[in-house]
Amino acid sequence: MKSIAESADISASARPFNPWPGTIFACLSVLALLFLAPTFGVLMSSIKSKREIAFGQLWTMPSELFLGNFADVLSNPAVHQYLLNTFLVTAPATAASITLGVLGGYVFAKLPFKGSDLLFLALVSGMFFPPQVILIPLFRLFNSMGLIDTLWPMIIVHTAMGIPICTLLMRNFFATVPNPLRECAIIEGANEWQILVLVALPLSLPALAVLATLQFTWIWNDFLWPLIFTQSDDKRTIMLGLVFMRGQYSVAWGIQGAMSLIASLPTLLVFLFFQRYFIKGMTMGAVKG
Amino acid sequence: MSSLKLQDVRKNFGTQTVIHGIDLDVEEGEFIVFVGPSGCGKSTMLRIISGLDQVTSGRIFIAGNDVTFTHPSKRQVAMVFQSYALFPHMTVAQNIGFGLRLAKLPKAEIAKRVFAAAEVLQIEDLLGRYPRQLSGGQRQRVAIGRAIIRNPRVFLFDEPLSNLDAALRVQMRLEIARLHNRLGATIVYVTHDQTEAMTLADRIVVIKEGEIAQVGNPLEVYESPANKFVAGFIGAPSMNFLKASIRAEGGRSSIQLYGAALAYLPDRFAREYIELGIRPEHLSFSESSDCDFWGVVELVEELGSESFAYLQTEFNPEPVTIRLEPNKKVKAGDKLPVSIDRNAMHVFSESGSTVAIGRI
Amino acid sequence: MDRSIALWRTVFLILPVSVFAVFVIWPLLSSFYYSFTNWNGFNPNYDFVGFDNFAKIYTDRLFASAAINTVIWMVAAIILPTGLGLFLALLIDSRVPGGTLFKSVFYLPICLSAVVVGQVWVWIYQPDWGLLNTVLTYFSSEKINYAWLAKPESALFSVIVAWSWQQTGLSMVIYLAGLTAIPSDLQEVCELEGSSWWQKVRLVLLPLLAPATVVVIALSVINSLKGFDILFIMTEGGPFNSSDTLAMHMYNESFRKYYMGYGSAIAVVLFLVALAIIWLYFRQLRKVDEIYS
Numbered sequence: 001m002k003s004i005a006e007s008a009d010i011s012a013s014a015r016p017f018n019p020w021p022g023t024i025f026a027c028l029s030v031l032a033l034l035f036l037a038p039t040f041g042v043l044m045s046s047i048k049s050k051r052e053i054a055f056g057q058l059w060t061m062p063s064e065l066f067l068g069n070f071a072d073v074l075s076n077p078a079v080h081q082y083l084l085n086t087f088l089v090t091a092p093a094t095a096a097s098i099t100l101g102v103l104g105g106y107v108f109a110k111l112p113f114k115g116s117d118l119l120f121l122a123l124v125s126g127m128f129f130p131p132q133v134i135l136i137p138l139f140r141l142f143n144s145m146g147l148i149d150t151l152w153p154m155i156i157v158h159t160a161m162g163i164p165i166c167t168l169l170m171r172n173f174f175a176t177v178p179n180p181l182r183e184c185a186i187i188e189g190a191n192e193w194q195i196l197v198l199v200a201l202p203l204s205l206p207a208l209a210v211l212a213t214l215q216f217t218w219i220w221n222d223f224l225w226p227l228i229f230t231q232s233d234d235k236r237t238i239m240l241g242l243v244f245m246r247g248q249y250s251v252a253w254g255i256q257g258a259m260s261l262i263a264s265l266p267t268l269l270v271f272l273f274f275q276r277y278f279i280k281g282m283t284m285g286a287v288k289g
Numbered sequence: 290m291s292s293l294k295l296q297d298v299r300k301n302f303g304t305q306t307v308i309h310g311i312d313l314d315v316e317e318g319e320f321i322v323f324v325g326p327s328g329c330g331k332s333t334m335l336r337i338i339s340g341l342d343q344v345t346s347g348r349i350f351i352a353g354n355d356v357t358f359t360h361p362s363k364r365q366v367a368m369v370f371q372s373y374a375l376f377p378h379m380t381v382a383q384n385i386g387f388g389l390r391l392a393k394l395p396k397a398e399i400a401k402r403v404f405a406a407a408e409v410l411q412i413e414d415l416l417g418r419y420p421r422q423l424s425g426g427q428r429q430r431v432a433i434g435r436a437i438i439r440n441p442r443v444f445l446f447d448e449p450l451s452n453l454d455a456a457l458r459v460q461m462r463l464e465i466a467r468l469h470n471r472l473g474a475t476i477v478y479v480t481h482d483q484t485e486a487m488t489l490a491d492r493i494v495v496i497k498e499g500e501i502a503q504v505g506n507p508l509e510v511y512e513s514p515a516n517k518f519v520a521g522f523i524g525a526p527s528m529n530f531l532k533a534s535i536r537a538e539g540g541r542s543s544i545q546l547y548g549a550a551l552a553y554l555p556d557r558f559a560r561e562y563i564e565l566g567i568r569p570e571h572l573s574f575s576e577s578s579d580c581d582f583w584g585v586v587e588l589v590e591e592l593g594s595e596s597f598a599y600l601q602t603e604f605n606p607e608p609v610t611i612r613l614e615p616n617k618k619v620k621a622g623d624k625l626p627v628s629i630d631r632n633a634m635h636v637f638s639e640s641g642s643t644v645a646i647g648r649i
Numbered sequence: 650m651d652r653s654i655a656l657w658r659t660v661f662l663i664l665p666v667s668v669f670a671v672f673v674i675w676p677l678l679s680s681f682y683y684s685f686t687n688w689n690g691f692n693p694n695y696d697f698v699g700f701d702n703f704a705k706i707y708t709d710r711l712f713a714s715a716a717i718n719t720v721i722w723m724v725a726a727i728i729l730p731t732g733l734g735l736f737l738a739l740l741i742d743s744r745v746p747g748g749t750l751f752k753s754v755f756y757l758p759i760c761l762s763a764v765v766v767g768q769v770w771v772w773i774y775q776p777d778w779g780l781l782n783t784v785l786t787y788f789s790s791e792k793i794n795y796a797w798l799a800k801p802e803s804a805l806f807s808v809i810v811a812w813s814w815q816q817t818g819l820s821m822v823i824y825l826a827g828l829t830a831i832p833s834d835l836q837e838v839c840e841l842e843g844s845s846w847w848q849k850v851r852l853v854l855l856p857l858l859a860p861a862t863v864v865v866i867a868l869s870v871i872n873s874l875k876g877f878d879i880l881f882i883m884t885e886g887g888p889f890n891s892s893d894t895l896a897m898h899m900y901n902e903s904f905r906k907y908y909m910g911y912g913s914a915i916a917v918v919l920f921l922v923a924l925a926i927i928w929l930y931f932r933q934l935r936k937v938d939e940i941y942s
């Protein structure tokens with residue numbers, strides 16, 4: 001009997017050469033580099049000194065690591081305010097939209113009624129409309145409530161605009177929770193609220209993670225609503241601040257790069273750690289829509 | 290010339306070896322059934338023969354040609370999948386003619402051959418339908434149609450009946466047997482169902498943990514199992530296994546079952562303990578108390594054509610299954626004397642290999 | 650029992666439905682209302698002007714060019730992110746080493762904000778030291794300093810490319826999910842029957858990916874209707890309104906010129922277009938579902 005290693009050798013030599021995996025890998029690598037180039041450029045610019053950039057070296061590797069840009073941005077009190085504002089909008093709006101989505105999703109999945117499909121469709125289709133469609137009336141509404149130039153309109157609108165996707169994903173997820181579990185809980189004397197909180201929700205942690213990553217990213221990155229609803233500098237969110245500070249640092253590319261990175265850092269971290277949920281949410285929302 | 294030949298075929302997935310060196314020669318026109326419990330590697334064997342998986346080492350020959358590294362489509366094999374693997378967006382005709390379309394045959398030629406294949410399977414009326422409009426049995430036929438139109442040297446069937454309900458399964462089994470008679474094709478068929486294996490096969494290959502446990506025609510495998518695994522796997526209900534001991538008496542040994550000498554072995558036997566294998570039909574209730582052991586009826590299963598009883602005994606933790614003779618009525622709780630047919634005892638060593646069969 | 654369930658339904662639904670009604674549905678309906686007025690955004694008084702705003706749409710040249718640009722954007726959205734996403738998904742699905750890493754790389758831009766993406770691409774298109782011109786100069790005999798975003802001929806398309814860069818990853822993951830959903834034995838049949846890669850893609854994968862394609866195209870088109878943020882950052886619709894879209898035009902009319910009545914009329918048109926697309930989408934989805942379920 002020949003040894004395994006020996007026989008494996010023989011097989012390898014007889015196996016016909018398949019050029020495809022290599023070709024595909026090369027092809028993907030080139031495309032990946034092209035795709036990364038823009039992001040990479042910003043990263044590089046942020047760690048270069050003004051002098052280096054002024055010599056037209058924006059897209060090359062930096063000659064030395066220069067952290068002055070980050071120091072500049074991070075010591076700017078306006079940036080602190082922007083980040084704080086963004087957080088104060090993102091956290092409550094994410095939590096609120098998911099809560100409302102959980103409530104609605106549970107009814108549509110487990111307590112359907114006559115016409116519930118239609119109501120569900122109406123809620124979900126809100127996902128597809130350009131926000132411009134409701135811009136003016138909302139502006140008027142918040143204006144009359146005296147809430148313009150506060151953080152409230154953004155929290156409220158993000159909550160409301162998050163209801164479609166949250167309801168959709170939660171309904172689809174709750175639908176996979178077996179009915180016998182609910183029926184068993186009913187026999188044990190649980191009411192619907194207890195079933196939701198004690199049975200359905202603990203099983204739905206993955207769905208909640210999906211929604212939290214999605215909503216956090218979208219709200220953090222939003223630009224339109226703060227543009228409409230804020231006026232003074234100390235109410236701006238980071239994305240809006242980014243645009244306004246661009247004027248302030250018009251040719252300081254390194255500082256702009258550092259600012260962009262700092263503004264994107266929370267979403268990049270979320271992406272890095274919760275990528276699986278993120279992608280799942282995107283495809284779930286899309287495919288089942 | 291053998292139609293299919295496997296030479297020391299081995300397969301690893303990562304560090305795990307799933308096929309431990311299989312050798313097999315399949316004759317032209319033979320119906321071979323790979324049978325074994327799930328996870329034994331029988332489906333992997335089929336995928337290796339088809340070329341969907343590659344061997345780690347070893348050789349595969351089809352019609353005398355070494356096809357070990359040949360592309361699946363050039364091996365002259367056709368495969369029928371467990372799920373049928375029909376394209377949902379194609380009609381029955383398009384599904385059957387898929388390979389011919391890939392080969393860019395003229396449309397008229399394709400249509401002609403598709404119709405011929407459909408006639409063999411009596412599905413001419415279904416050619417314009419989509420798979421979703423077909424019943425399970427019809428889908429099965431379409432999948433077979435896609436195989437026979439290729440005119441392969443070897444047909445590969447991967448548990449083709451497991452998605453059908455019981456009645457349909459029996460019917461399709463018959464049809465596959467008929468098809469084999471008509472086409473005279475070489476068939477390698479994988480199943481975990483020993484009844485399917487017994488009824489369809491010219492030769493059964495029993496596989497256990499990536500190794501061949503026994504090869505032989507169905508009766509051989511049933512009557513002379515090579516080891517305890519085969520004995521237990523083939524036949525339903527399963528063979529009874531009873532712990533017994535050996536006692537040396539002078540120049541010979543006797544098999545002792547619960548203190549009574551059952552039979553004598555011709556030679557001195559170098560073991561102390563053995564297992565006796567007895568099929569349910571080789572046990573019977575004695576008319577008198579002159580018996581091999583007593584059993585208390587625990588449960589009676591009446592299947593209509595035959596009946597079985599499960600007996601509690603004092604020496605075996607597992608219940609002993611016995612086939613009742615027609616008209617024999619017993620009820621739970623009866624304590625009855627049981628005799629063993631001395632001509633049909635299988636003796637297994639503790640390691641599970643067969644020591645002697647039949648009259649000892 | 651039934652009554653208590655009805656009660657719970659009400660309790661659960663009251664918040665989501667009322668929030669959605671007050672802050673989405675009601676404003677949506679109000680948009681129709683304001684589209685018949687000449688409200689300027691500040692003055693509490695305004696007049697009903699009937700269909701004047703909609704008549705203005707007919708004569709508004711900027712609206713016409715914005716509408717054309719929106720259509721161009723939609724068509725490009727169907728071709729660029731969808732096509733590229735499909736291509737990438739097919740490559741990654743072929744069990745290439747490092748597939749997960751590639752997936753992350755192509756998907757990364759999705760989690761960046763439009764503001765950041767816009768800024769990055771402004772740098773790329775920058776005439777003097779932008780990446781694009783730097784690379785082009787490298788392959789050319791003379792120094793190239795074409796102002797991609799400042800030229801009416803190239804502004805819109807340059808923005809669309811940047812936007813596609815961000816959207817491709819989304820199309821890709823949806824296609825990847827679609828490919829995973831295709832039973833592997835169907836792909837194995839192709840191998841057994843001797844299909845070439847291209848035959849497999851054309852005859853089997855593409856037809857089976859039809860549901861994913863419907864979703865991807867619908868999403869791309871819908872997202873193109875929303876095309877605003879990145880445009881605002883990169884060109885603000887300029888130069889000379891050459892990269893205006895309907896969403897951008899609506900913003901300009903309402904919040905720069907304070908023609909809120911007219912802006913509402915544009916919003917209504919936008920809504921109707923979106924509605925038509927959603928209707929088409931659901932219809933196609935149902936049709937496709939019928940075939941594949």
